[in-house]
Amino acid sequence: MAEAHQAVAFQFTVTPEGIDLQLSHQALTEIYLSGLRSWKKKLIRLKNGVITGVYPASPSSWLFVVIAILATMYMRSDPSMGLIAKIQEHLPVSQSLSAQCQTVVSAVLFSTLLWFSLIFTMRMCLKQLLSYHRWMFEQRGKMSNTTKVWALVRIFSGRQPLLYSYQGSLPNQPVPAVKDTVKRYLESVRPLTTPDEFERMASLATQFESSLGNRLQWYLKLKALWASNYVSDWWEEYIYLRGRSPIMVNSNYYGMDFLYVTPTPIQAARAGNTLHAFLMYRRKLNREELKPSRVPGTVIPLCAAQCERMFNTTRTPGEETGKHTCRWFLMSSVPCYTVQHWQDSDYVAVYHRGRYFRLRMYSSSRPLSPREIESQLQRILDDPSPPSPGEEKLGALTAGDRIPWAKARKEYFSLGVNKRSLDCIEKAAFFVTLDDDEQGMMGEDPAASLDRYAKSLLHGKCYDRWFDKSFSVVIYKNGKIGLNAEHSWADAPVVAHLWEYVLATDSFQLGYNEEGHCKGEVDASLPRPQRLSWDITPECQEQISQSLAVAQALADDVDFHVFSFRDFGKGMIKKCRISPDAYIQLALQLAYYRDRGMFCLTYEASMTRLFREGRTETVRSCSNESCAFIKALEGGEGVEVCRRLLRQASEKHQNLYKHAMTGAGIDRHLFCLYVVSKYLGVDSPFLKEVLSEPWHLSTSQTPVQQVELFDMVNHPEYVSCGGGFGPVADDGYGVSYTIMGENMMNFHISCKHSCSQTSSHKYGGQIRQALRDMLQLLCPDQREPSRTDQSQTKKDL
Incomplete structure (x- = not known):
């Protein structure tokens, strides 16, 4: 009290x-x-709104234009060609203003109009330059004249941009032609179908293109003219927010701590620095002091719209309604879910041993120091009070099916003390779990410990994370940390940028004293963290138990394997004159073919943040060229033939990736056409079949070194293992990988125990062998892998 x-x-x-x-x-x-x-x-x-609004000019440039116009008038020259005199004629007559003053006022008004016109022109020029993407498809040293002109983008990009300075200049995502999308789709499924199946799909595609496709395309183009992005709002709503299955494992993803380094073994101290680093990032985000993300090696900016909902955000289940015009799920009632964002929050929600706490992060309008946060968290760790009835496993509601959670939220958490406590969690800056377990690469079996670490971050105990929050930070007992992120509000590269900043700031800026505690002093007058109160009825506790049972069954079914590949990295791959991402994608397909004896529809995530409010597109990595290479290699063809086919497959993959980045992908266009068809109430056998195809191999590369707060070459031990996600298909694999520096690659592989045909460890062994075999094919003079690596591969196989 x-x-x-x-x-x-x-x-x-x-x-x-x-x-x-x-x-x-x-x-x-x-x-x-x-x-x-x-x-x-x-x-x-x-x-910041003013600065961003006039970008790529600056507010001070207005004064420069005014002085320039007045100076030319002083030289008895009229740069306005009579417009200043026209403006003066229409000024209200005032006895207090002399004729000279009226001329000055007219000149200032003209200068202001000229300034706005210049800003508009520069912004339009920048938008046109950013709409040009052919430079991505040109070879180095063979730049066309158009691309040489396009290089003027540096002139119109301005200086010292804020985080959102480019938002008004980013182009809208284009709508591809139906015939182009259908053509690319048929090309992508050709190696995965029999001749008869392909003829049937080609017939459906031709029928769609000549009839319904044009009608749906018209509506889609109309939306593209009106909306900032014709894909993103529908993608968020129908792929994420209207799903009814658990978001734990199926949607949320995770990020890991440093692989080899734990800055301090003291749980509260590591949490103190980590939480303070999050506050530092949020301060920079609110002030727009973060540099805009760019395409690596260029000045081309990426959309920053996803950053807006990073903090103070939660996903909330809504009440079911039977009135909805969209028939996406073909059900009588559709639940309405939303992503709620609040402008500010001065506290975080903390979970420890079944209790929930409200921890204020500010005192007298200043953020708490790392040492003060450590002290406050230690108070929570030392608190002996037991959880109230039903409180310990309350978070399982966010881990189970969505409709029971929506009903429970309305029935048991809409009034009184439960509503106040739930509001406190949902409006918090983010969620923090003080975990009693120890995780990380440790013990006599480091490989197995990494697998346990991944599963812990992905689902934990199924009730000790708040899976609806934009992200939950996990602080383990031995000082290791991790992050679990909700997917609807943003994609992994945005969260990875935040996570890199936090890890680097913790170790290289904040640091610890000799005893392993945070630096700084503690204000003894700080109020204790506030314990949240709950009144959970037996009926609600029964619903919590049911949600936990669903979530636990899902978590127990996840088979995870995480490993670091250190035989070679992107440095060696580049010496072989091949794209590292294409190399890994081909290795994943080769490994799958060896594991399952067949090819499969392969998903690789690509960003579309070259466009305003862009999110992702699918790269259909399994192509005719990649299948030809694998068949030749496994069929015992000659080295030169296999090498040539490998390079062709790599070039094809790069081309597919570039098309996806530049808005010429396949799947988002077909997805939006399908949504339009459902709004119109018409059925398309072609679209229905396309969108029902399972992705047996779902892959994604996690970007690293976006922040560049420390030199990985001089600090090779400070490498993160990256992050991962759960399997997309019940009988498939989910693979996340990171290319760390020049000599290391990390892989996170997930599948399900319930499928007898999949094994994460076996597939991991196949990936290791495929990576080595391909390097031996490209560079036969490279050294053999170490005995340890060979024995690990044989063990997995």
């Missing part, structure tokens, strides 16, 4: 003598400082 008293700013009592008014000085001070902090943020947003 002490926290409740501190929250009251004033109390009054009516007595026979009058009203006895008691003011809380501390509470009023906190209210004042909170309001002051809020107004500071509003002013910063206003200032």
